[in-house]
Amino acid sequence: MAGEGNGQTLKAPRRVGVLGAGGQLGRCLVRQVDAAPDLAASFATTRAELDLSDEKGLSDGIARVLDASEGGLPEVVINAAAYTQVDLCEREQALAYQTNALAPAEWARQLAERGVRFIHVSTDYVFAGDGMVPYKEGDPTDPRTVYGASKRAGEVAVLGHQPDALVVRTSWVFGPGRNFPLAILDQAEKRRAGEVEGPLKVVNDQQGAPTFAEDLAFALLAIARQEEALWGGGLLHLRNGGETTWFAFAREILDQAGYGDVKIDPVPTSTFPTPATRPLFSVLDCSWAESKGITMPSWKHALTRYLASADCPYAPVTPPVDPMAELEADLRSHPSQRKEENPR
Helix, strand or coil: CCCCCCCCCCCCCEEEEEECCCCHHHHHHHHHHHHCCCEEEEEEECCCCCCCCCCCCHHHHHHHHHHCCCCCCCCEEEECCCCCCHHHHHHCHHHHHHHHHHHHHHHHHHHHHHCCEEEEEEEHHHCCCECCCCECCCCCCCCCCHHHHHHHHHHHHHHHHCCCCEEEEECCEECCCCCHHHHHHHHHHHHHCCCCCCCEEEECCCEECCEEHHHHHHHHHHHHHCCHHHHCCEEEECCCECCEEHHHHHHHHHHHHCCCCCCEEEECHHHCCCCCCCCCECCECCHHHHHCCCCCCEHHHHHHHHHCCCCCCCCCCCCCCCHHHHHHHHHHCCHHHHHHHCCC
16 A cells, blocks of 8 residues: 555654645645644645746745744645646746746745755656656656656756755546546446447557556655655655556546446547647656555556545446455355465
C-alpha cells in the first residue's frame, strides 16, 4: 500500500499546507490531512484564494497565506496546483510558464527563507516520450510541449531556490472531478441509452501508467511524515503499479463498471490531431521510492477503489472484490492447497 513503509505516527501533528486544493490531487490531500490524527491543516488554497497566474500580486499573496497559517508556519507545503490544459498551453504560453514555473519558484524562494519544506508535483511530460524503458529520475529531459517545458522549468526553478525541495513526477492522474474514467463512462452511458451509435475510439499507441489521486496523496503524506533528511532534495517518481495504454485503460474501466458490452476500437494517435504532441511512452521508474518503502498498488486495483468511491457517479454493477477475501475464500474451498501454502 502507498507509504506503508513509513512505519510511524508522529508524536505531534505535523502542519501541512496544500496548494491547488480544488484539483483532483489537492482535494485528496486536504481530506486525508483532515482525517489524520498526526497531521494538521495549516492552509489549503484554491485558485480563488490565491491565483498563481497573478504575477504582480503573487509574492504578497504568498506572504499573506503564510502569515495567516493556522498554528503558525506549516512544516511542509505540497504544491498540487498547475495549469494542466495541455493543448491550451500551446497558445497560452505566458500563462503556462507563470503558473507552472514562476509561481512555484516564488513559493520555493519564500519557503526556503522561512525554513519550510517544499514538495512540488511535476509530470511525465518533461520527457520526450519516445523511450522504450521506464524513465528514471536522472534520465535526460526533453519536453515536446509547452506544458512539459513549463513544468520542467518549474522543476529547475524550485530546486534552484530550494535545493532541499522534493520534486515528485507522476502521470495520468485520475480522482475527484472530471477525469478519463468519467469521460469513458459518460460515452458508454450515451451509447447504452441510444444517444450515440458506434464503438468508442481510444488511442492504443500511447503507453503510460494511470495514477489514482488518493494513492498519490497517501504516498506524498507518508513522505511528509518522514524526516526531510531521509529524502534530501531532488527528483522522485511516483505512480501506481503496472503500465498500460489508453485503450486498455478504457477497456478495464468499462469492464469493471459493468459496461462490458460497449465496444471500443483501438486507433492510432494520428486519429485525433491535437495542438500538443502526446508522449508515446511515458512510464516512470519508481524503484527509488520503492527502495525507501513507498509503494503504490496496481492501477487496476486503484481503479476498482475509485469506481466504488463517492467520487465516481457510476456505481459498478458488481461490488469490487477484496483481493485478500477472494484469496481466503479460494483457500477455504481447496483444503489441500491451504495445507501446502500454510504449513503448520
